[in-house]
Structure formats: C-alpha cells, structure tokens
Amino acid sequence: MRPYTDTRPKAMVEVAGRPIIDYQLEWLARHGVEHVVVSCGYKAEVLREHLSGRTDPEVSILVEDEPLGRGGALRFASSGLRDTESPYFALNGDILTWFPLDEFTAYHREKGGLITLALAQYRTSWGIVDVTDSGLIEGFTQSPLLPFWINAGVYIFEPEATELLPVKGDHESSTFPELAKQGRLYGYRIDGFWRGVDTVKDVKEASEQIPRLFGGAAQ
Template sequence: MTHAPHDVPHPTQAVVLAGGQGSRLRPYTDDRPKPMVEIPGTGVPIIGHQLTWLAAEGVTDAVISCGHLAEVLRDWLDAAELPLRVSTVVESEPLGRGGGLKYAAAALPRPHEPWFATNGDIWTRFSLREMSAFHAERDALATLALARPRIPWGAVDTDEFGHVLDFIEAPPSPYLINAGVYVFAAEFTKLLPDRGDHERATFPRLARERLLAGFPIPQGAYWRAIDTAKDLREAARELNAER
C-alpha cells in the first residue's frame, strides 16, 4: 500500500538503538553503555542530547533499545526530567541491527504510523520535519539521512604531472555516508529481518525497487558519530567554538 505525500503524517514516534558496547570508547564505557557517555562540558549524556532534539522536532514517544549495561541507562531515564514519553526494551539475545530494530519497533505506541530511528551514538541537530517531508515526497518506505564527514587525515592535491599543489587539512569526504538517522513508513517494519542486518538485506532490496531515499543533511547542520575518545574531544571543542 502506498500513500500520496500529503497523506503521510509527520512521525511523532522514534526508536533509539542504544545497546552497543562501545569498546572503542573505553574506559568511558567500562561502567556505562555508549549512549550514556557525557559530552565534555555539557553534563549531559549523548542520549540526553538525542531525546531533547527528538522532542524539539515533534517526537512525543521514544522506544530505547538497550543492551550493554542496560540498568545504567534505565536508572538515568528514571531519574531524568525527560521532554517526551520514553519506554525501553532489552533483547534477551543478540538479534543483530535489523532484528533489534524490529524488536524495538514492536513497542511503538502507534504501529500504523511512520517512525524515526537513530543510532544511540549520534550527536546531531538538523530538521527532522524537512527529512520527513522529503521522505513523503518520494513515497519511500525508508529514508536515510546522509552526512559528508571530514576525512581524519590531511590530503595532498596534485596536478596531472604529479606536482604537489597544496596540502588540505581534514577535507570533506567526496562520498556521502549513512548518518544513522532514518524515517520509516509503517509498512517498513514487517520487511525487517527477525535477526540479522537490515543494511545487508532489506535496504539493498528497497534500493533495487526505488523505495529507499537518501536525505543529505543540510550544509552547516551539525553531525558527529561518537565512536572514540577523540570524537568526544572534538565534539567538546566544536561546542565551545559555537558558544
């Protein structure tokens, strides 16, 4: 079943995948799950920034898929003043990214409406309303946010004869990458695997059928995946620069 774009409501529910171990963020993740790591200088964990952003974009209900040290995240959620309604689910056994997404989606309060999803280690600010409008205009079953990260190394520019022309510090990547933020139609949920990776099965199938869209995050909007201690330092530096 398809919908005309004007019939598709703006999603007001979301899944946050927050079960990763964050091994590359140790020792920060020795006693907490990755989304509970604080951005230096803010006093707020990554998940707190995400929930504030989702609420500001019109989301009223979020399901958080927990895993590693789930009780630490749940304790924080119980104590925090949250800007939206939050429930949690915990996988009794690893289901993979696609299976975990499907398991969490089963707890969404409005299963017949579209929904957002985000990875729990993403710190970003851009218009989800624009993204959902883009998704609806293309009548897609799934839409990925796309980011253009900076390459972590310096680049060397040469001419056709091999002469070095310039050195470019941390240039933008020539390729767009999956930014870990999604809009899904209600019908998408049943296409997810019960276990396994949707990016290797479901997404390629939808791409072949032209039912998968890619929304480039607007130029100038903030986006960073928090994978390492260096990412935490860079995020704090960028935050201070904004202030």
C-alpha cells in the same frame, strides 16, 4: 570505545559533559516527538536509571535478551511504539546531529518510499595533499569533506517496512539493498551538523566541537 564504555552503554558516553542520548532526546523533543522507545542490552540499568521519570519526551526502555544486531534492535524497538499505523523516526545511539526533522519528513512523504535515510557528507580523518601533475605540492587540507554520502543513522520508516527488518542481524546488508533494488529506498542529504561518536578520538573532538557550535546545547 573503552574506557568510556567500561561502565556504561555508548548512548551514555558523555560529550561536553552530557550523555549522547540527552542531546538526541532534546533534539527530538524540539521537533514535537512525544514518545521515544530505547532498545538496549549492555549496561541497560545505567540507561534505565538515567532516563527514569523523563517526560519530555517520555521514554520507554526495552531490554534485549541477547544482542540482536542493528537491524534486529530497530525491529525490536518498534514493538514498543504506541502508534503502529504512522511513520516513525529511528536513530542510532552513537551519533550527534541537528537538522530540521520537518523537512526530513516532508521529503519522505514527497518521495513515497518505504524508508528514507538521512545522509551525511563523508569527512575523511586524513589530511589531503594538494599536488600538481608535475609533483609540486601546493598545500595541505586537514580532514576535508569528500564528494560522498554515508548513512547518518537517522531514518523514517513506514509501518509496513518494520516487518522487512531482520529479527536478528544488520539491516544494511539485508533490508536496505533489497529495498534499493525495488526503488523504495531514498536518501535525504543533511544540511546541518552531524558526526558519529565511535572512538575515543571522536569523543574528544566532539567535546571540543559542541561548545563552539551550540554553546553546549543541541539546536
């Protein structure tokens, strides 16, 4: 996501004038989360300086000695949890979302799986052409939502699921497929705002979206 990440990690990229991680922490705090562990590597000192002294929620920072991959980073971050016997939330550092975590938690408890993924409906970046069987074009739809669901990068883990994460590597190609085979992985469809922030275009679009939706503040 250069040039934004030339001087900072992705979580510190600003959207509508504020770092992504600030939106995330405020969202978690509003749902009663008191302690957050941030696993980082690249430009970790920028995160450390920004989050120093934060109390709502309190933040602990763990620095990876080498890139661990997404699954390895999740497992590494879990080592900083204060309560190792209760379920915990986890989320990627490059997403913006607001949905009720209490409902997410209730769904997870009801299903009884080891891990529950939040799922976002897929929105294509392409425009769709509305065309009849005869070839007549009736109109165009820009970037519609499609009838597919993607991993939104927000999870609830049971404590025993942590050991199933790779020490190094990606959980979506190892842990998740195995749990799916065992019938111990569930998905919660988000009814609320979500978007990934992976490209320069995403940053620009999100910076226009956030003020319109929430007046620049997480809900």
